[in-house]
Amino acid sequence: MRPLFGFTGGVKPASHKTESNQGGIVVAPLPPVLTVPLRQNAGLASRPLVQAGDRVLKGQAIAGPGGSISVAIHAPTSGTVRGIETHPIPHPSGLLAPCVVIEADGEDRWIERTPVDPYALPVEELRTRLRDAGVVGLGGAAFPSFVKTQHGPTQRIETLILNGAECEPFITCDDLLMRTQAGQILDGAAVLAHIAGAQRIVVGIEDNKPEAVAAMTAAAQRAGLLVEVVAVPTRYPAGGEKQLIRVLTGIEVPFGKLPPDYGVQCFNVATAYATARALLHGEPMISRLVTVTGNVERPGNFEVRIGTPIADLLKLAEPKADTDRNLMGGPMMGFALPTLDAPVIKATNCILAGSKAMFPAPGPEMPCIRCGSCARACPMDLQPFEMYWFSRAKILGKAQEYHLFDCIECGCCTYVCPSRIPLVDYFRFAKSEIRAREKENEAADAARQRYEFRLEREEREKQEKAAKLAAKAAETKAKLAQAGDADDKKALIAAAVARAQEQKAEEKPGVE
Amino acid sequence: MASYLFIVLGAVLVNNVVFVRILGLCPFMGVSKKLETATGMGAATTFVLTMACGASYVIDSWLLIPNHLEYLRTLSFIVTIAAIVQLTELVIQKTSPVLHQVLGIYLPLITTNCAVLGVPLLNVGLKHNMVESMLFGFGSAVGFTLALILFAGIRERLEGADVPVYFRGTAIAMITTAIMSLAFMGFAGLDKYK
Amino acid sequence: MLEALLVMALGSVILGGALGYASVKFRVEGDPLVEKIDAILPQTQCGQCGFPGCKPYAEAIAKGEADINCCPPGGEDGIHKLADLLGREFKPLSGEHGVEKPKSTAVIDENVCIGCTLCIQACPVDAIVGAAKQMHTVVASQCTGCELCLAPCPVNCIDMVPIPETIDNWKWKYPVFAVQKAA
Numbered sequence: 001m002r003p004l005f006g007f008t009g010g011v012k013p014a015s016h017k018t019e020s021n022q023g024g025i026v027v028a029p030l031p032p033v034l035t036v037p038l039r040q041n042a043g044l045a046s047r048p049l050v051q052a053g054d055r056v057l058k059g060q061a062i063a064g065p066g067g068s069i070s071v072a073i074h075a076p077t078s079g080t081v082r083g084i085e086t087h088p089i090p091h092p093s094g095l096l097a098p099c100v101v102i103e104a105d106g107e108d109r110w111i112e113r114t115p116v117d118p119y120a121l122p123v124e125e126l127r128t129r130l131r132d133a134g135v136v137g138l139g140g141a142a143f144p145s146f147v148k149t150q151h152g153p154t155q156r157i158e159t160l161i162l163n164g165a166e167c168e169p170f171i172t173c174d175d176l177l178m179r180t181q182a183g184q185i186l187d188g189a190a191v192l193a194h195i196a197g198a199q200r201i202v203v204g205i206e207d208n209k210p211e212a213v214a215a216m217t218a219a220a221q222r223a224g225l226l227v228e229v230v231a232v233p234t235r236y237p238a239g240g241e242k243q244l245i246r247v248l249t250g251i252e253v254p255f256g257k258l259p260p261d262y263g264v265q266c267f268n269v270a271t272a273y274a275t276a277r278a279l280l281h282g283e284p285m286i287s288r289l290v291t292v293t294g295n296v297e298r299p300g301n302f303e304v305r306i307g308t309p310i311a312d313l314l315k316l317a318e319p320k321a322d323t324d325r326n327l328m329g330g331p332m333m334g335f336a337l338p339t340l341d342a343p344v345i346k347a348t349n350c351i352l353a354g355s356k357a358m359f360p361a362p363g364p365e366m367p368c369i370r371c372g373s374c375a376r377a378c379p380m381d382l383q384p385f386e387m388y389w390f391s392r393a394k395i396l397g398k399a400q401e402y403h404l405f406d407c408i409e410c411g412c413c414t415y416v417c418p419s420r421i422p423l424v425d426y427f428r429f430a431k432s433e434i435r436a437r438e439k440e441n442e443a444a445d446a447a448r449q450r451y452e453f454r455l456e457r458e459e460r461e462k463q464e465k466a467a468k469l470a471a472k473a474a475e476t477k478a479k480l481a482q483a484g485d486a487d488d489k490k491a492l493i494a495a496a497v498a499r500a501q502e503q504k505a506e507e508k509p510g511v512e
Numbered sequence: 513m514a515s516y517l518f519i520v521l522g523a524v525l526v527n528n529v530v531f532v533r534i535l536g537l538c539p540f541m542g543v544s545k546k547l548e549t550a551t552g553m554g555a556a557t558t559f560v561l562t563m564a565c566g567a568s569y570v571i572d573s574w575l576l577i578p579n580h581l582e583y584l585r586t587l588s589f590i591v592t593i594a595a596i597v598q599l600t601e602l603v604i605q606k607t608s609p610v611l612h613q614v615l616g617i618y619l620p621l622i623t624t625n626c627a628v629l630g631v632p633l634l635n636v637g638l639k640h641n642m643v644e645s646m647l648f649g650f651g652s653a654v655g656f657t658l659a660l661i662l663f664a665g666i667r668e669r670l671e672g673a674d675v676p677v678y679f680r681g682t683a684i685a686m687i688t689t690a691i692m693s694l695a696f697m698g699f700a701g702l703d704k705y706k
Numbered sequence: 707m708l709e710a711l712l713v714m715a716l717g718s719v720i721l722g723g724a725l726g727y728a729s730v731k732f733r734v735e736g737d738p739l740v741e742k743i744d745a746i747l748p749q750t751q752c753g754q755c756g757f758p759g760c761k762p763y764a765e766a767i768a769k770g771e772a773d774i775n776c777c778p779p780g781g782e783d784g785i786h787k788l789a790d791l792l793g794r795e796f797k798p799l800s801g802e803h804g805v806e807k808p809k810s811t812a813v814i815d816e817n818v819c820i821g822c823t824l825c826i827q828a829c830p831v832d833a834i835v836g837a838a839k840q841m842h843t844v845v846a847s848q849c850t851g852c853e854l855c856l857a858p859c860p861v862n863c864i865d866m867v868p869i870p871e872t873i874d875n876w877k878w879k880y881p882v883f884a885v886q887k888a889a
Contacts, residue, residue, distance in 0.1 A: 039873060093876040367674075393672030394880075425881040432877040439875075444749040447850045450831040451751050451759065549793060571717070579709050588717060595721035599728050606732040609739050613768075614793040 002202070002230055005250040007243045009379040010235040011412045013169050013332070015208055020293040021172035023300045025180060028316060030104055034076050034307030035343040036062065037089040037099045041136045042143040043069030048100060052083035057111040059284050062100050065131055071144045072134045074284040075102055076305035078109040090310065090328050090345055094338025102307065113282030118191045126195050126279065133278035134285040134346075138270035139163060139239070140329060142347040145271055149196040155260035160198035161248055162189050164205040164212060164269040165232060165239030168330030171350040173289035174269050176301045178205065178212035182219035185269050186227060188276030196265055200226065203269070204244050207231040236332065237410040241266045243379050255406055270349075290344060292317040294327075294353040304344045310351060311340035319353045327352040331359070332411040366419040374413035374423060380406050384413040388423050391430035396437070399430050407431075516647055519640075521702070523651025529627045530659040531689075531696035536627030539618050540660060541685060550664035552611040553618065554657025556604060558650065560596050560622050561631060565649025567592045568632035569642050589632050590623070597623045627656060663692065739768045746787045750779045751830035752852030754804045759830065773797065778804040779851070810866040811849040812856070816841050818863035825855035825864060 039045035044067035056062060056075040063073040079102045086096040118126055130146040137143045151157055162185070166174040178185060189201050203220075205213050213231050220227040232238055232247050242253050244266060251262045259265050270289065277283045286306055290313065293299035297318035304313055314326065327334035329350055337351075374384035382403055390399040404427060413423040479492065529535045536557075543553040568589045576582055601619050605612045612619065622628055631652045635645040666688055675684050743764040750760070755776040757763040766772035767788070774788040775797040782799065789796045799806060814825070814834075821839040826832075833849045836842030844855075844864075856864050869875070 089873070091873055091876075092878070093871075093873065095871060095873055095876060097873050389669070389672050395672055398668070398672075422881050425878070428878040429880050436875070436877055440748070443850075444747075446848070447749040447751065447831050448744070448760070450833075450848065451749065454830060454832050543793075545793070546790070575713050575717075579713065581710050581713060584710055584713065588714065591714070591717060591721065595725055598725050602725075602728045602732040610742060610791070613739050614791075 002228060002248070003250075004230070004232060005247055006233075007238075007246045007379050008381055009377045009412060010237060010243075011377055011415050012235055013415060015234070016170045016293070017172050017175065017208065020170070020291050020299040020301060021175050025176055025289065026300055026302050026316065028302045028304045028308060028313060030077055030106070030108060030305070031308050031312050032104055033082070033309075034079075034102045034104060034305060035085075035087050035099045035309065036073060036076065036102065036307040037087070037097055037343065037345055038063055038066075038073065038084075039089070039097055040073065040142060040306070040345045040347065041069075041071055042141050043067065043147075045098075046070055046073045048084050048098075050081045050084075050100060052081055054081040055079075056081060056102060057109055059111040059113065059286060061132065061134075061284070062102075069144055069147055071136055071146070072132045072284070073100070073306075074134055074286050075100075076286040076307050077102070077104045078107050079104040088339045088342045090337055090342040090348060092335040092338070099307075099343070115280055115282040118194060118279050123195050123197075126191070129279060130195070130275065132284075133274075135271065135274045135278050136285070136346050137268055138274060138288060138346065138349065139241075139268035140333070140347055140349060142345075145192075145267065145275065148265055148267065149192060151196070151260040151265075155258070156263050157196040157198045157260050157265045158263040159200045159202060159249065159265075160189065160193040160196060161245060161264055161266040162201060162203040162269055162272055163239055163241070163244050163266050164203055164209075164216070165244055166209070167206055167234070167236045167239035168332055168350075169236070170293050170352055171291050171330050172293075173291045173301050173349055175209045175212050177270055177273055177289055178209070179215045181273055182212075182215040183223065184276045185216070185273045186219050186223055186225055187280060188272035188274070189227070189267070189269075190225060191279055192267055192272055192275055198265065201228070202248050203227060203229045204232050204238075204248050205229065206234045206238055208234040236412065237379055237408070240379060240408055240410060242408070255403060285346060288344075288346060288348070290348055291350040292353075293350065295320050295323045295355045295358050296353050304348075306346060307343045309340070310337065310342055310344060310348075313344060314340065314351060314353065317353075320355065322355040322357065323353045324356060325354045325359075327354060332415065333409060362420045362422075365421050368419055368421060371418060373416045373418060377412040377416040379410060379412060380408060382406060384423050384427075387430070388421060388426050391426040394430075394433075396430055396434050400434060404430055404434070516644070519644055519647050520651035520654070523648055524655040524658060525696070525699040526702050527652075528655040528659060528696050528699075529631070529652045530656055531693040533627075533630070534693075535630050536625045536656055539621065539625055540656075540663065540689075541682065543615060543618050544660055544664040544667055544685075546614075547661065547664045547668055549611065549614045550660040551657075552604075552608070553615055554653075554660045556600055556615070556619065557622055557625065557628070557656055558653035560593070560600055561628055561653035561656075562646055562650045563596045564589070564593045564628055565632050565635055565645045566642065567596065569635065569640070569645040572636055573642075585633070585636065586629070589629060593628055593632075594623045627652065659692070663689065666692075740764050742791060743767050743788065746780070746784060746791065747777060748779045748784060748850070750850040750852040752779060752850070752854060754778050756803065767792070773800065775800045776803045778806050781806040808868045810851045810868045811846045812844045812851070812853070812864050813846075813867045814842050814844055815863040815865065816843065818861050820861055820863075822860060824858040824860065828854045828858045830854060 038048060046063035047066040048063045050056060050062045057078045058075060060075045061072045062075050065071055082101040082103050084098055085101050087099040088094060089097045127146040127149060131144065135145045137145055164174055164178050193201050203216055205216065213229060216229045220229055230248060237243055238247060245259055245264050246252055249264060251264060253259055253262060274285050278285065287303055289301050290304045291301050292313060297320060299317055302313060302316060326337045326340060328337050328348055329335065331352060334352060368385055368388060370385055378384055387399050387402045387404050407427050409424050409427060411424050417423060527533060530540050539553060544550050571588055571592060572585065576584055576588065597620060631649050635648055640648055667685065670684060744761055747760040747764055753759065755763045757766055763772060767774060774792065774794060775785050777784055778799060785799065786796055819841050821836060821841060823838050825842060826834045826836060830852060831848055831850055833845045834842055834855065835845060851866065853866060
């Protein structure tokens, strides 16, 4: 038995898992129109490959990677591309973004699928295939997975950690996936380990999911893989990347370092499953499991195509009449969806319907009493009350000195705050403000460079002009000096006039 | 040896120039907005004050007293201090232009910092010898720096606080100073445990 | 009396000598402060401050010839940073140099543009491309929004368009909560 370690802080909110993990997985029906946003992954948005009127097949790439940290996007069904339109996407801003809109033809015809034997292909080829299959981290951040399998020259990946902790309350999609697809998950994990060069696979599952632990253990034994399935104590946020690494290996990844610096890398179980589908079955990422729960009549897990309107998905679970808000993600880290027109994207793990009765409005924000509860609850060993103090006063430099950017926005501090201060909101504000300022500074530096370059160029042009004039003046002067007296000068002028007339005379016949 | 320690400790804590003797309040209020500048100002003052105490002792006991010119004390001390301050300013301008810009007017004003003149005069009154004079000067300056740094730390934090409009700025700073002064009164009995 | 004069004179000579030596030894070349001020300025090179660019304005601030509140594109934020760097009091933006506007970029109405190249010559960061008698266009990512191209255009075909909010530049807002009314 592997010795387990702890992480500081954390909270134990009511888990609310049983509402949605009782039934099986329901396949959501094919909607008539699918809206697939071009920006779904962390990093750069994808570059569209189709245009209005194109016929696409299910699984056909409709967008290619738009940069080095970007993946492809695929048509979730067969149909006709209506166009690339701006459409609401699931984002806290409620802003519109370009999406490929596909009208389904109902045939749901697959493109030709090409499964590969991952152990017969070079690793680089596998990474490209992962990228072109659109596999991203499905834990929530949607970071391109192929990037995570690479590591720098000073890094190494020995242990691959499979994250099945699913610590956030209400969400059960990973739980259901582990119960039903344990074999596929482990196959995918083995491929990921092969690509990353890892020798060991450790699966971390919170101990409030005994069925998932059992299913995964059984699958590991069946496959004869050297996989350790470990039940970790249930405590939010045990599913945070750095927290799970800490719990399973005792390694604390410090500020400014990445897990591969310490020989580990972490993938979500659903990512491993998507990898298996992509490489072993040739099916790119076009659907995912989404938990719909909260204030609904029939909570459960649905297999949903990317691009399905959230409103359609929500209807399947029959939201109650008093539902007044819908979150994407869980109650701790999720955000309120400004509109239900937005589609399901790769990062959508849960739609949580809420009502006033279910999530009563917190009382008014009261002054910080410096009780230190937030510091004790912080799983990153930060001092949220200090960061809050400076973020609130917009003294951003100071907030950064307290390692604001190490905050994982898990919401533990907000959860425990007796003054009901929405600390995470302040941190998000401060972070995006700092990022915006950094961008502005970069733009200013670029402008300064261009301005200086322009000044330099103007100066050079001026000098060149002056030099040219000076050279010409010197030439005529020299000629004059050679010519000597006034008569010669006159002769010189006469010669020049004659030359000019000659030229004119020569030109005329050409014109006629 | 113990007496030297008491001179320094006494000057730093028990008779802190700012909080107990209430000297040098102008730079204390003026340069305590940021921790960085407060540290710079403290270091500059420490250098000036220690040098000034040494130089004034030399002038006083070798020039003024033998020639019965004690009435020139204030005048000659000020001239010496002014020269040392000028020297410090030149050095800072060369080594740290930003600190120079930030200290701004307060750097030449070290000359008229009453603590810088007051401490050498106190030295004379206390009949300190050369080493004691410099230690007393150094201790007082460290006390000044301590006060400045503590206060700058509080003020940086105060910037984020919801201070009632009428108390913002210097008003709340004065109140804070008063409370800190009260706290330093707590050191008053320290030198009784000899 | 004579002794007193002698003592003071002696002191002055010695100290004066020391200072004279120090002023030679610690001579300051150039002014690194200008760079720090220049780094805060927004580099629009718009000249609204009355100086021909950001660097000259930075030099003027360092010399104490210009106030810190003459830069409208830098806004209140910029003034706060300058005040912090220089240890001066914050002052609101002086109205005579213009007002703070939302960040914009110049957009040329390509149907009206006659291709006179006057705006190309006016642009301080070479963000306008085009040639004589050819249509011009603004490279939006490099436009600083300085408005210097507006005045030279003989057909008034350049407009300042505020930068729209997109997913990429969207920011989390400052948390605002309803203040409870005093009972």
